[in-house]
Amino acid sequence: MTKYTLLRLVSIISFLALWRLGSELSSPKILPGPVAIGETIIENFVTPGPEGKTAWFHIGITLARILVTFSIAMLAGITIGLIMGLRRRVELAVGYLIPVALTIPTLLAVFLCVLWFGFSESGGLFAVVLTVTPFVTVNMLAGSKALDKELIDMAQAFKAKRSLLIRKVLIWQLMPYIFSAFRYAFGMTWKIVALAETFGLKFGIGYMFTFWFEQFNMVQVMAWIILFVALMLILEHGLIARVEERVFAWRPVHAL
């Protein structure tokens, strides 16, 4: 463990050193150094920037957008996927729509929604839900196909009611699929939310990319990108990984 920590530390320090070197060799306007970026990030948190808002405000807006769209997409995807997986007729009737939905390029979906709704909050958020939902649906469809018939028979032999069957037998078998959908959908959601903010939504981290991009302010653009990446890494590894660990506590740990 300590060996790897040391290795990683050396790697990070080397990376920062190379970055610094690159910045010195080119110019701070093209590649600002790590110190300048770090200072700018702290500065953004402390003093209000454009629109009179600090970084906290933009982070809050972006996180709220992610939370809302992500929840809706997960809920819709799980429901649709399960209905399709458990009702063959529904799958036959509308299954072909999934590849169609998966094929539409994300950028086009955003443009389409801008055309429909204008540069409004609901338009941007709708685009996110529209693009993420099919991915969740596909995962749940696969999960519902992989359900263990023997366990369902067992539950029926003991006369388990439908709600008990869903709560104690089905949901848990679907957990790996829900989590893989969760991770994937989460990654997609924040990318598309950032995209929608870049293209039209007011406020948020993506909005700040555009703002500083239009000022040709390299330091600020990079500061916001790094802040965004750091935030998403914390969410992914800090939050999702923890929840996953708890949910799968029943699995024996296999030595790799």
Next chain:
Amino acid sequence: MPLNAVEIEGLGKTFPTPSGLSRFAVIKSLSLRIQRGTFASIVGPSGCGKSTLLNIIAGIEPHDLGHVRIIPQDGTNAAARIGYVFQSPRLLNWLSVEDNIKFALEAQTIDRGRWDERVQKYLEMVGLSGQELNYPLKLSGGMQQRVAIARALAIEPDILLMDEPFSHLDEITARKMRVDLMHILEHAQPTILFVTHSLREAVFLSEEVYMMSVKPARIFKHLRVDIPRPREPEDPRLFDLEKGLVKEFFAVLERDQQ
């Protein structure tokens, strides 16, 4: 007049042929009565429809003809309680041992206030006290099957169905499980319908042995095993019974093939 726990009359079951054009009979006019508190075994070769029969009794599979009746012990018209032990444990691996048993108790709408007492009682009976909070995948195959047995016993079933419950275990574990099951039955006296392909297992465990032939399944022989329990696996009287049944079984198989 002894009371029956299970009455099966003229049971018939067909499956579609692989081509789907016609149906063949798996079970044909099968009748069976099992008295309350009896350990009855059905012995037959693999694929003779034994599991199908149990699934029909459990209500997991529909049947085409005849009727199946399970008579509740308390004489009420309440739905009969059916306990089922399958070939593999079929535990819910994401629930603790305790919660696996509670799953069956909840499914059977048994009063929540009695759950803990039932869990304790039946886990102790199968020799797994102290494993309440463990997860199934941390247990050995034999222990998992014990949990499955505790789960089925915990609902205090009107009939306990056992479908080759020891066939997936190694022979030493299986042997110990058979002896232990015999001891468990000294404390709880459920009616058991036990399905196996092993004549030795059947004569060792049961009071009644029914022999089943293949395609369509029918019962061609009924035998009472009058040796008092607990029995010794090496009891020479059991061997004699087994030998006689094997002979008879091959005679029927040959006749069927002609």
